[in-house]
Amino acid sequence: MISHQFALVKREIWEHRSLYVTPAVVGLVLILTGLTALVFASGYQEIVDIFIVGAQNIAGEAERRAAMFAVLIGNTFPFLFAGAILTIFYTLDSLYAERKNKSILFWRSLPITDAETVISKFLTAALAIPLIASVVIIVTHLLVLLIAGIFISVEGGSSMFLIWKSAPIFDFWAGMLVIMILLPIWFSPFIGWFLFVSAWTKRSPLLMASLPLIMVPTLEYWVFRTHLVADAMQTRFEQLPMFKGIDPEIFFNERELIASADAISLIGIIDIGNFLASPQMWAGVIVCGLFLTAAIYVRRYRDDS
Amino acid sequence: MTSLVTASNVSKRYKAVRAVDNVSFEIEKGRIMGLFGPNGAGKTTLLKAVLGLTDCEGQLSVLGLDPFKQRKELMRNICFIADVAVLPGWIKVTQLLDFMEATHPNFSRTRSEDFLSRTKVRSDAKVRELSKGMVTQLHLSIIMAIDAKLLVLDEPTLGLDIIFRKEFYSNLLNDYFDGERTILITTHQVEEIENLMTDIMFINDGRILLDSTMETLPETYVELSASGEDADKARQLGPIYEHDVFGKKVMTFEGKSKERLAEFGECHTPSVADLFVAKVKGAAA
Numbered sequence: 001m002i003s004h005q006f007a008l009v010k011r012e013i014w015e016h017r018s019l020y021v022t023p024a025v026v027g028l029v030l031i032l033t034g035l036t037a038l039v040f041a042s043g044y045q046e047i048v049d050i051f052i053v054g055a056q057n058i059a060g061e062a063e064r065r066a067a068m069f070a071v072l073i074g075n076t077f078p079f080l081f082a083g084a085i086l087t088i089f090y091t092l093d094s095l096y097a098e099r100k101n102k103s104i105l106f107w108r109s110l111p112i113t114d115a116e117t118v119i120s121k122f123l124t125a126a127l128a129i130p131l132i133a134s135v136v137i138i139v140t141h142l143l144v145l146l147i148a149g150i151f152i153s154v155e156g157g158s159s160m161f162l163i164w165k166s167a168p169i170f171d172f173w174a175g176m177l178v179i180m181i182l183l184p185i186w187f188s189p190f191i192g193w194f195l196f197v198s199a200w201t202k203r204s205p206l207l208m209a210s211l212p213l214i215m216v217p218t219l220e221y222w223v224f225r226t227h228l229v230a231d232a233m234q235t236r237f238e239q240l241p242m243f244k245g246i247d248p249e250i251f252f253n254e255r256e257l258i259a260s261a262d263a264i265s266l267i268g269i270i271d272i273g274n275f276l277a278s279p280q281m282w283a284g285v286i287v288c289g290l291f292l293t294a295a296i297y298v299r300r301y302r303d304d305s
Numbered sequence: 306m307t308s309l310v311t312a313s314n315v316s317k318r319y320k321a322v323r324a325v326d327n328v329s330f331e332i333e334k335g336r337i338m339g340l341f342g343p344n345g346a347g348k349t350t351l352l353k354a355v356l357g358l359t360d361c362e363g364q365l366s367v368l369g370l371d372p373f374k375q376r377k378e379l380m381r382n383i384c385f386i387a388d389v390a391v392l393p394g395w396i397k398v399t400q401l402l403d404f405m406e407a408t409h410p411n412f413s414r415t416r417s418e419d420f421l422s423r424t425k426v427r428s429d430a431k432v433r434e435l436s437k438g439m440v441t442q443l444h445l446s447i448i449m450a451i452d453a454k455l456l457v458l459d460e461p462t463l464g465l466d467i468i469f470r471k472e473f474y475s476n477l478l479n480d481y482f483d484g485e486r487t488i489l490i491t492t493h494q495v496e497e498i499e500n501l502m503t504d505i506m507f508i509n510d511g512r513i514l515l516d517s518t519m520e521t522l523p524e525t526y527v528e529l530s531a532s533g534e535d536a537d538k539a540r541q542l543g544p545i546y547e548h549d550v551f552g553k554k555v556m557t558f559e560g561k562s563k564e565r566l567a568e569f570g571e572c573h574t575p576s577v578a579d580l581f582v583a584k585v586k587g588a589a590a
Contacts, residue, residue: 007407015395083381106444108358110408111380301360 001119004112008120009128016090019124023133027140028083030075034144038151052157061166065264068167075144076137076176080183081134087125087184090195092205094121095295114300118195118292125191126184134180136172143170168265175266182242182275189236189284199295199302241278244271281285307334309487310355310457315363316511317350324350325361326511332504334454337488339498341581342508348491351508352459353487356385368454381410385457386447392440394433398426405447417450420480438469445473449481456481458490461495470494474501495578505577507584514584523574526583527558531570539569546583557583 013019028109041048053062098104107117145167149159184191197209217230275281310332317325325347332338342348353359357372357379365372370379388555392401398421404414414556421428424442432440441461448456462470478501482488492498505522507515517525533541538553540547542565544556557575575583 004408007404010407011400011404014400015393098393101393102391105387105391106393109356109380109385109387110405111377111410112408113377257577 001116004116005120005123007111008116009124012094012121012124013132014129016093016124018086019090020132020136021130022082022086023079023136026078027143030078030140031143031147034075034147038147039058039296041066042151042155048155052152052155052162055162056157062264064162064166065168068163069172069264069266071144071148072141072167072169072172075141077268079133079137079140083129087129087191088194088209089206090129091121091125091191092198092209094124095198095299096201096205114294116151118199118296118299121195122191122288122292125195127181130184134173134177139170141173164305171268172266175268175270178267178270178272179242182270182272183240186242186275186281186284187236188288192288192295196291196295196298199298235280236284239280241281242270242272242275243275245270282292308332309334309368310489311364311366312355313364315351315354315361315365317347317359317361319355323511325354327363327512328513330506330516332487332489332543334487335484337482337490337498337501338504338505338506339495339577340489340491340506340508341451341495341501342491342578346509347511348508349459350511352385352387352457352489352491354511356383356457358387358388374396377522381453383457384451384453384455385459386441386461387443387446387457387459391538392432392444395431396406398428398443399429401432401443402428405450409451411452412447413452415450417446420446420449420476426515438465438579441465441469441473445476448477454487456486456488458488460492461490462492462494470497476499477501495581496576499577507581509585509588514588515580522577522580525560526575527561527563527566527572528575528579529556529558529566529570529572530554531556535569542566546587548587 055067059067098107108114124195145163149163152159152162194205194209198205201208213233215225217233219226307330310330312331313329315325316323316416328347328351340348340351350359354365355367355372356360357367357374357376359372363499367379368382372379381439396404402414402417405417406414410481418428421443424439424446425445426435426439426443432443435443445461462473465473477488490498502519504518505515506513506517528541530550530553534554538558539554539556542558542561545559546557548555553570557580563572
């Protein structure tokens with residue numbers, strides 16, 4: 001079963017090259033953006049000098065750490081955004097394309113159950129995409145920091161002091177990996193929904209997947225004058241239970257900042273206990289399970305002849 | 306003899322249409338069964354039921370398993386080419402072999418590579434870069450490397466040129482069929498597999514018109530060419546089908562003595578294609 005899943009997920013990566021090409025392109029764009037910014041900055045020598053001197057002598061440890069934290073965040077968010085879009089397109093295509101190009105007839109001639117196949121597509125979306133992205137993110141961070149370090153050294157600053165001792169890279173990466181595992185679980189109802197639409201629809205998976213997301217809340221409001229579905233979807237994006245409440249003041253209040261350099265931590269704001277105790281999270285997992293079951297059922301029982 | 310496939314009163318309905326209508330038959334081990342029928346006769350539906358790709362009414366047992374409920378177990382010992390060119394275009398030949406090796410317990414990579422080495426299929430090529438004939442060779446190389454008890458082929462050579470078609474069947478006979486294995490095959494090109502089959506089945510409108518071994522065909526069916534009065538006399542014996550060829554009446558008889566018919570004209574065993582036409586048109590008349 002596990003070795004099957006490994007082979008099946010590998011097959012998905014072979015088929016959908018975008019699973020690794022997309023994060024690689026995002027990484028490349030970020031590195032090039034960083035390079036361009038530094039080339040641009042080198043035109044303003046005085047400002048760069050003041051900045052480096054200031055960062056080394058006047059700024060506190062917490063400020064330097066906060067600045068590097070911001071650099072890491074800035075070089076991570078584009079991946080999350082691209083990853084979300086990639087996941088939507090991948091899941092919508094995964095069970096639709098095999099029917100369209102008829103290869104489903106070949107896949108179904110092998111001793112693999114429909115459940116194994118659908119689960120492998122879910123694992124690709126929920127596990128393989130985030131893990132591939134994480135590797136690319138870490139490589140991108142290293143390269144961006146390396147380039148910035150070289151720039152600082154050339155400009156006469158200490159890259160060791162300003163970058164490698166200030167950037168909370170291990171804390172950030174560990175936190176990022178946890179988030180990369182928890183985020184797909186939190187958003188799994190959507191993954192399940194897209195996979196189900198992909199297995200079920202005969203045309204335009206994107207349209208078929210998005211229409212009900214708009215229609216159902218509208219109908220609900222027309223008929224019952226309630227907005228439970230809309231609320232459920234909205235809170236899914238607004239209240240992520242894996243994060244502790246963050247006081248934004250911490251980043252703006254200088255005294256607080258100096259007092260709490262250790263507080264600038266990604267791991268520090270993650271709350272796995274709260275995530276696991278969240279009824280919404282479990283409700284989402286059940287909804288996802290129902291959609292996956294429906295997708296398996298459709299793949300198994302649908303007969304297009 | 307042991308039956309690999311046993312169907313009794315199998316039916317499959319699509320809304321109002323009965324694609325397969327109360328069909329019963331057996332396929333024994335070591336046989337090559339040819340299944341023929343016009344388009345829409347129910348062949349593919351019947352094969353899908355045998356392969357567990359669709360559920361059906363009645364009793365159907367394949368290798369002692371319920372094909373729909375025990376599809377995964379069944380697919381370890383059965384392989385099929387359901388249609389031409391269903392291999393995914395994006396996959397590379399090596400990837401396909403890797404995947405087969407990882408997922409199929411009865412797959413031998415060496416056998417597949419050995420077969421491929423005798424073709425022009427390059428191992429680093431993607432399926433979409435191959436010609437239709439080469440894709441079929443690739444598919445065949447996989448099928449032949451699976452140690453399966455039953456091979457099901459649905460129009461395996463459709464759209465291939467004559468050389469590939471001939472090669473396909475000669476490979477199948479020489480490299481695959483060993484008397485232990487069983488093959489169920491459908492094709493429109495009846496004459497290509499006429500000398501290959503051991504058993505034959507005709508299906509039309511979801512019903513079986515003929516289910517026979519090839520050995521007993523000449524004993525049961527006779528084609529008579531006659532003219533004039535002889536033709537009229539022969540007609541009294543109730544041919545199942547009659548048509549004109551160069552001014553002569555050609556009649557197909559079922560279960561009539563050859564000696565008796567020889568009194569009216571020239572007798573011979575009908576070809577499978579002719580018998581097929583006689584059965585389908587005769588049944589419709």
